[in-house]
Amino acid sequence: MSGQATTEIERGLEGVVIGKSAITFIDGQEGILRYRGIDIKELAEKSTYEEVVYLLWNGKLPTQRELADFKRNLAKHRALPREVRSLLKTMPKAANPMDVARTAASFIATYPAKKAETFEGANRRKARELTATLPTIVAGFQRIRKGKTLVNPNPRMDHAASFLYGFFGKKPDEVARRAFDTISILYADHEMNASTFAAVVTTSTLADLGGAVTSAIAALAGPLHGGSNRRVMEMLEKIGSLDRVHQYVEDELSAGHRIMGFGHRIYHTFDPRAVILKDVADDLTKRSGQRKWLDIALRLEEDIWEKRHLRPNIEFYAAVVLNELGIPKDLMPAVFACNRVAGWIAHIYEQYADNRIIRPLTEYVGPSATPYVPIEQRS
Numbered sequence: 001m002s003g004q005a006t007t008e009i010e011r012g013l014e015g016v017v018i019g020k021s022a023i024t025f026i027d028g029q030e031g032i033l034r035y036r037g038i039d040i041k042e043l044a045e046k047s048t049y050e051e052v053v054y055l056l057w058n059g060k061l062p063t064q065r066e067l068a069d070f071k072r073n074l075a076k077h078r079a080l081p082r083e084v085r086s087l088l089k090t091m092p093k094a095a096n097p098m099d100v101a102r103t104a105a106s107f108i109a110t111y112p113a114k115k116a117e118t119f120e121g122a123n124r125r126k127a128r129e130l131t132a133t134l135p136t137i138v139a140g141f142q143r144i145r146k147g148k149t150l151v152n153p154n155p156r157m158d159h160a161a162s163f164l165y166g167f168f169g170k171k172p173d174e175v176a177r178r179a180f181d182t183i184s185i186l187y188a189d190h191e192m193n194a195s196t197f198a199a200v201v202t203t204s205t206l207a208d209l210g211g212a213v214t215s216a217i218a219a220l221a222g223p224l225h226g227g228s229n230r231r232v233m234e235m236l237e238k239i240g241s242l243d244r245v246h247q248y249v250e251d252e253l254s255a256g257h258r259i260m261g262f263g264h265r266i267y268h269t270f271d272p273r274a275v276i277l278k279d280v281a282d283d284l285t286k287r288s289g290q291r292k293w294l295d296i297a298l299r300l301e302e303d304i305w306e307k308r309h310l311r312p313n314i315e316f317y318a319a320v321v322l323n324e325l326g327i328p329k330d331l332m333p334a335v336f337a338c339n340r341v342a343g344w345i346a347h348i349y350e351q352y353a354d355n356r357i358i359r360p361l362t363e364y365v366g367p368s369a370t371p372y373v374p375i376e377q378r379s
Contacts, residue, residue: 102221
């Protein structure tokens with residue numbers, strides 16, 4: 001009966017299993033993350049973002065022909081429709097990029113089903129459109145707010161190169177391209193996190209895929225989820241130098257504050273994604289010769305381990321990598337969205353395939369029976 005709790009309540013649904021999934025496996029005790037059974041380290045080293053998207057959506061790695069067809073299909077959707085370009089130009093330049101991404105994604109999802117297109121067919125089309133255009137939207141908004149012209153995507157470029165090209169207006173070097181491709185793979189999915197759950201709940205009502213992705217972007221925008229990378233970079237800038245790390249940690253811990261980028265609800269050892277990104281950050285700084293932020297991050301990791309026995313999560317080194325790639329802080333959460341969309345869509349497909357509307361219960365803790373008081377008698 002609604003309102004009557006029959007089991008112990010877990011705040012934030014911590015440790016509560018809400019369904020079965022064949023997409024992503026996590027062992028937080030051992031620091032293991034696998035997409036469709038394949039270890040994330042192997043995917044980061046050997047794969048590409050497009051191949052990982054195909055894997056997440058289809059449950060298997062593509063053949064050469066399947067991958068070539070899939071890449072072509074995504075590439076043809078990267079260019080923004082004229083109406084979307086106009087929409088971006090009307091956005092306030094001071095707008096939060098996540099709000100822009102959410103609004104533009106919702107706008108794209110309004111395109112009606114084509115003639116003879118089924119609900120499933122329309123959702124598959126929207127999946128390709130949103131995965132392909134979100135990076136173009138984010139890169140395009142950056143150029144618009146800086147007073148620069150939009151760059152038309154090059155269909156011969158992959159996901160990573162296309163984003164960086166659209167962002168900076170020039171072809172990236174291989175070190176930068178590979179670094180962005182790696183972070184894209186690591187961001188692609190992470191089981192039933194807050195934004196994925198938002199997408200799944202929306203999907204369970206049999207809303208369309210565009211609405212579910214829009215819900216997910218809205219959830220990801222929160223500072224405790226997709227905004228964590230931005231807050232890590234802000235923290236590193238606040239520390240400012242190596243000789244200030246120790247005092248910063250002492251002050252924050254004494255005040256009972258959380259150090260951004262450390263600890264994870266799932267991982268109780270190394271976050272395997274953070275380990276990979278630490279190496280990526282090192283490669284990027286070797287190229288540039290600028291190690292300030294990485295050195296501060298490394299010293300901070302040592303200090304937090306010594307004082308709290310906490311390891312960094314993905315956002316800690318993601319902030320360093322994205323900053324080294326030239327991504328401004330306020331755009332970092334939107335870059336997260338550009339890549340997590342692949343995982344959202346995989347879970348959306350899974351929910352559609354075995355759907356039941358999600359409708360949990362709450363334990364009522366308000367007054368039991370309160371009489372209605374006419375307005376003239378209220379004090």
